[in-house]
Amino acid sequence: MQDFLLHGILAISAIHMAHCNPDKREKYATISARHQNIALSQFSPGLTEIGENNADAYVLHAICIFLVNTYSIANPQGPITSRDVAQSFILLQGIRSILALPFAHRYIFNGPLARWLYQGSVEPAVGGNYSSKIDDLLNLTRSMAPSDDTLTCQSALEGLKHTFAAVSTPQHRKGLVWRWAVSLPQSFLELMSQNHPMALVILMYYAALVYAFERNMWYLTGWGSNVASALDKAIQEPWREWIQWPLRCIREGVDIRQVEPLKPVEGNPRTQLPTINFNLGLFKPSEPPP
Known part of the structure; x- marks a missing residue:
């Protein structure tokens, strides 16, 4: 396993521990940030050296970064903005950029990540x-x-x-x-x-x-x-x-795919958990090569 991926997984694990143990959330958030910083220091320099033997590791670590950032939006320490959301989406676009590489697509499509990253065609939804x-x-x-x-x-x-x-x-x-x-x-x-x-x-x-x-x-x-x-x-x-x-x-807590609500109610405030700031500029969206 690539070292940066190991630290990325440990960062996610620490965030999960913070989620499960609110009384120790600051401790685990600090641990997560430490692992994420180590991972990023090893991950960033290698973005120009992605090959068949490490493409899946880079995709998995990009997913780790996105999950931690998603958690920080779901549990913000302060106000969030549409810019914060846009920056988190850039991480997903970075994954798309990796998958768009011809060799990466070929290797990952036939590897263990295929069932999680690829989906067949979907018929357009009718009605609703x-x-x-x-x-x-x-x-x-x-x-x-x-x-x-x-x-x-x-x-x-x-x-x-x-x-x-x-x-x-x-x-x-x-x-x-x-x-x-x-x-x-x-x-x-x-x-x-x-x-x-x-x-x-x-x-x-x-x-x-x-x-x-x-x-x-x-x-x-x-x-x-x-x-x-x-x-x-x-x-x-x-x-x-x-x-x-x-x-x-x-x-109203309604699944928007199924039911239309009848009347509005006031939402309840959520408990705030610590936000961990990561470098969101690692990936830049790009179109797949022709």
Whole structure:
């Protein structure tokens, strides 16, 4: 096993210990940060030397970084912003960049990670509240003046519909909920970071979709509700009407894939756990080679 991957796994383990032992969370958060710093010091220099013998280790460690960062958003020490979310998505885009390498794709596709990273084609979802709401947003963008930003948002919405279809199949893998974040273009991440109102509305719908998976993934519990709370503060009129439905779903604890909530209720504050700041600039999104 590569040393950086070992330290990455230990960092995740320490965060899990912090999650399970709130009275010792500061101790374990410090241990996690130490292992992560060691891992990053060994991981970063080798990004230009990825080959068939180590591609899976680099992918796994990138996933470790993403999981720890996801946990810090789910359990923030202070306010989070759409820029924080965009930066965490860059880590997933980095994984996509590795998988786009011809030899890496060939090696990993036939290796032990294949069942976790690859999924067959998915039929588009038909009907349902979520799909119809996304269609409403698509129609809204089509009514706007044509622009690069509008086209970017339309692409993000189409990707969100595809992700919704993937996680709505009976035997879907929970990790497929991140498919949307992996597929986002750099231009949409920039719109998120700039608080572009339409991009924030789309992110709210994604937060509601992620929320449906929180109960079964310890590192994710709180992500959807915390992101939604941050967006609720950032989104102003006349855009607020477009976020009421997903926001109500989260506040009522409703699985947005199945049921439309009846009335809004106030959400309960979450216990804050320590945030660990990591270098999120290791990966830059890139398109697969031709």
